[in-house]
Amino acid sequence: MRARRWATRIGALLFAVAVLGLWQGLADARLLSPVFFPSPLRTWAALRAMAIRGDLWGPAGATCLRMFYGWAAASLLGVLVGASIARSAAARIYLQPLLEFLRPLPASAIIPPAILFLGLTNRMVVTVIAFGAIWPVLLGSYHGFRSVDPRLGEVAALLRIKAAPYLWKVALPSALPDIFAGVRVSLAIALILAIVAEMQAAQSGLGLNILMAQRSFRSPELYAGIVVLGILGLITNQVLLAAECYLLRWRTLIR
Amino acid sequence: MNSAISASRGALVPILLVALWELGERAGVLPPDTLSSPAAILSAGAEALRDGSLLWGTIETFETALGGLAIGTLIGVALGAPLGLSPVMEAIVGPTLDAIRPVPSMALLPLALLIYGFGARMEIMVVTFACTWPVLIVTVSAVRAIDRRLLEVARALEMPPLLSMFRITLPAALARIGVGVRVAAGIALVVAVTTEIVLNPRGLGYDMIVAAQSMRPDLMWADLVWLGLVGLLFDLCLRWIERAWLSRYAAGPA
Amino acid sequence: MRFGNRLVLDNVHLSVRMGEFLCVVGPSGCGKTTLLRLFAGLISATSGELFAMDRPIVGPSRERAIVFQDYGRSLLPWRSVWANVALAYETLGMARAERRERAFALLARMGLAEVGEYYPGQLSGGMQQRVQIARALAQEPRVLLMDEPFGALDAMTRQTLQDEIARLASERQITTVFITHDLEEAIYLGDHVVALASNPGRVIETMEVDLARPRDQLGTREAPPFLKHRHRLFQLLLPGMQQHE
Numbered sequence: 230m231r232a233r234r235w236a237t238r239i240g241a242l243l244f245a246v247a248v249l250g251l252w253q254g255l256a257d258a259r260l261l262s263p264v265f266f267p268s269p270l271r272t273w274a275a276l277r278a279m280a281i282r283g284d285l286w287g288p289a290g291a292t293c294l295r296m297f298y299g300w301a302a303a304s305l306l307g308v309l310v311g312a313s314i315a316r317s318a319a320a321r322i323y324l325q326p327l328l329e330f331l332r333p334l335p336a337s338a339i340i341p342p343a344i345l346f347l348g349l350t351n352r353m354v355v356t357v358i359a360f361g362a363i364w365p366v367l368l369g370s371y372h373g374f375r376s377v378d379p380r381l382g383e384v385a386a387l388l389r390i391k392a393a394p395y396l397w398k399v400a401l402p403s404a405l406p407d408i409f410a411g412v413r414v415s416l417a418i419a420l421i422l423a424i425v426a427e428m429q430a431a432q433s434g435l436g437l438n439i440l441m442a443q444r445s446f447r448s449p450e451l452y453a454g455i456v457v458l459g460i461l462g463l464i465t466n467q468v469l470l471a472a473e474c475y476l477l478r479w480r481t482l483i484r
Numbered sequence: 485m486n487s488a489i490s491a492s493r494g495a496l497v498p499i500l501l502v503a504l505w506e507l508g509e510r511a512g513v514l515p516p517d518t519l520s521s522p523a524a525i526l527s528a529g530a531e532a533l534r535d536g537s538l539l540w541g542t543i544e545t546f547e548t549a550l551g552g553l554a555i556g557t558l559i560g561v562a563l564g565a566p567l568g569l570s571p572v573m574e575a576i577v578g579p580t581l582d583a584i585r586p587v588p589s590m591a592l593l594p595l596a597l598l599i600y601g602f603g604a605r606m607e608i609m610v611v612t613f614a615c616t617w618p619v620l621i622v623t624v625s626a627v628r629a630i631d632r633r634l635l636e637v638a639r640a641l642e643m644p645p646l647l648s649m650f651r652i653t654l655p656a657a658l659a660r661i662g663v664g665v666r667v668a669a670g671i672a673l674v675v676a677v678t679t680e681i682v683l684n685p686r687g688l689g690y691d692m693i694v695a696a697q698s699m700r701p702d703l704m705w706a707d708l709v710w711l712g713l714v715g716l717l718f719d720l721c722l723r724w725i726e727r728a729w730l731s732r733y734a735a736g737p738a
Numbered sequence: 739m740r741f742g743n744r745l746v747l748d749n750v751h752l753s754v755r756m757g758e759f760l761c762v763v764g765p766s767g768c769g770k771t772t773l774l775r776l777f778a779g780l781i782s783a784t785s786g787e788l789f790a791m792d793r794p795i796v797g798p799s800r801e802r803a804i805v806f807q808d809y810g811r812s813l814l815p816w817r818s819v820w821a822n823v824a825l826a827y828e829t830l831g832m833a834r835a836e837r838r839e840r841a842f843a844l845l846a847r848m849g850l851a852e853v854g855e856y857y858p859g860q861l862s863g864g865m866q867q868r869v870q871i872a873r874a875l876a877q878e879p880r881v882l883l884m885d886e887p888f889g890a891l892d893a894m895t896r897q898t899l900q901d902e903i904a905r906l907a908s909e910r911q912i913t914t915v916f917i918t919h920d921l922e923e924a925i926y927l928g929d930h931v932v933a934l935a936s937n938p939g940r941v942i943e944t945m946e947v948d949l950a951r952p953r954d955q956l957g958t959r960e961a962p963p964f965l966k967h968r969h970r971l972f973q974l975l976l977p978g979m980q981q982h983e
Contacts, residue, residue, distance in 0.1 A: 237575040333715035337678035341696035380811040443594035462586035
């Protein structure tokens with residue numbers, strides 16, 4: 230029923246347009262406070278102005294870079310540590326309670342100690358991101374490596390595959406779906422921590438942008454910044470999903 | 485016997501770390517203004533407990549966390565139930581919601597600050613936004629999974645849609661919604677604490693950042709450990725509640 | 739052979755001649771799988787000794803390949819069919835091009851060349867099991883151990899694969915130890931059939947199968963010697979098997 234699918238798509242588009250239109254109408258009629266709820270058109274104008282002025286790309290790039298470094302470090306470490314704990318019964322026994330205590334701790338709780346150690350610097354932001362984003366990957370990696378089918382271990386033993394090739398060729402691909410699940414959550418956390426740590430440390434970036442906009446009551450720029458952050462969140466998630474689809478393409482092909 | 489052995493082994497590492505930490509502090513090896521000694525942390529924590537600041541901070545944080553959770557749950561269920569019942573509505577409204585969802589909840593901090601200024605209300609606003617999504621998603625999928633027959637019963641009895649939603653739809657979906665609320669509760673605490681660390685001058689998060697910035701590392705670490713304990717306790721409570729909830733509402737064929 | 743307090747195999751003396759096809763039958767839980775895993779070197783005997791070609795079995799070896807019943811769990815789902823087969827070549831340090839070539843050659847001899855680039859998850863159960871057999875053969879083993887390999891397949895596929903494995907085993911002169919609980923399958927395939935009882939697993943009888951090769955599904959199964967062996971095996975094992983139903 231392709232006609233139906235198109236009809237719903239158009240319906241969805243009309244709905245979104247209607248919402249924006251309603252907002253615009255209410256703003257124009259002064260029923261919504263222009264300070265707290267600037268109209269979509271003003272937000273759009275502010276966004277364009279920021280892009281043209283160059284106020285957008287620099288901070289966006291800075292935020293992205295920090296987010297990427299922190300997240301990459303967290304992912305790498307998370308996979309390695311998670312795998313090590315999964316493979317070593319001793320590590321599990323000794324580290325389990327510590328990990329259970331650290332897990333419910335909010336990632337942002339790392340910010341005050343980080344400020345003590347590193348001050349209000351760029352390095353602090355990246356460190357915060359890394360420490361905060363490591364947990365989902367660590368847990369995902371741990372779970373993935375623990376759930377490698379023992380049958381595959383037997384197959385590897387019979388083929389006389391040594392420990393290192395086994396980890397790389399059998400254990401890691403087997404754990405990859407769980408690792409990816411953790412990595413995706415980790416990316417979301419990285420974005421949040423990037424914003425938050427930037428605000429805290431007054432480091433140039435999208436987080437600081439919206440904070441400054443709030444302080445000077447420039448709400449169209451504030452909303453524009455929020456939109457940009459939403460887009461950033463969307464793009465990064467989609468890129469990761471695409472990578473996952475490619476690397477795990479064998480999953481989609483099952484009969 | 486076995487669990488006692490592994491429990492004591494598990495406690496070994498933290499105890500060892502703390503002991504090394506204390507020794508390092510005494511020997512002057514570790515920097516005093518960032519890593520104060522465990523003994524000092526303990527006394528700072530005891531002091532904060534005694535003068536009530538720890539308890540007060542905890543209450544403030546949980547106030548906003550639970551408040552935002554409650555409102556977020558209400559909105560999530562109120563939006564999710566009709567969307568789950570009507571695939572057409574979901575197809576039309578869904579994409580707009582999908583466009584808003586990627587916005588990180590923390591990006592709303594300055595907006596909440598703009599509207600409400602410092603205080604409890606701005607924090608509740610941010611927590612609400614963050615909590616709405618998991619509840620919404622779970623409600624939609626839970627409602628969608630309700631046995632068609634139950635809904636047909638409602639229609640056969642000619643129940644008005646609102647009544648049928650309360651009497652039939654929601655109770656049937658309650659088990660899964662409960663799980664979603666539990667996830668949201670965890671998020672609520674994290675978002676509340678984060679808001680306090682970054683901006684809002686109330687609650688445990690604020691206590692921590694103030695301690696850090698006024699060069700009182702012992703108090704900061706004490707607050708951190710307290711936060712960890714509180715978070716752990718909260719997590720355990722949530723799991724216990726979830727189990728009780730599920731045993732009540734998930735009984736019988738789903 | 740004991741697992742904890744349970745005596746799984748008791749007083750089992752078995753010898754398998756090189757190049758022969760030995761079938762082991764018995765009811766569920768009689769220790770057939772344990773026996774095979776002992777042969778493979780995956781587990782060690784708690785008492786007694788195991789030898790393969792005059793050398794004691796101390797662990798897994800490429801000389802002894804095993805084909806499991808659960809093909810879904812034994813193949814690497816993220817690798818294509820040819821890459822699964824080529825797994826056996828990777829420990830030999832072969833270049834990728836050569837590995838691929840040899841894998842495809844092997845697949846071609848088994849009639850699987852067209853699915854070489856597919857993922858195991860895209861294939862039917864019968865084909866997946868054939869891929870597992872191909873991987874086992876890629877090891878170039880002296881002994882092929884098969885643990886109820888056709889148990890999870892439908893009857894028609896089972897018959898096709900029975901003929902295929904009989905052909906492969908005789909072509910390559912591979913010693914095969916084949917475990918099944920299907921009595922007729924055991925007689926159809928084997929040169930010798932060992933009947934095991936359960937609780938604890940012990941050898942009731944070793945039967946020689948005097949049927950001409952090559953065998954076929956229709957003719958051989960109706961031949962008088964086949965029916966005689968079948969009768970004998972049923973007498974030996976059916977009471978035990980019925981106990982386990």
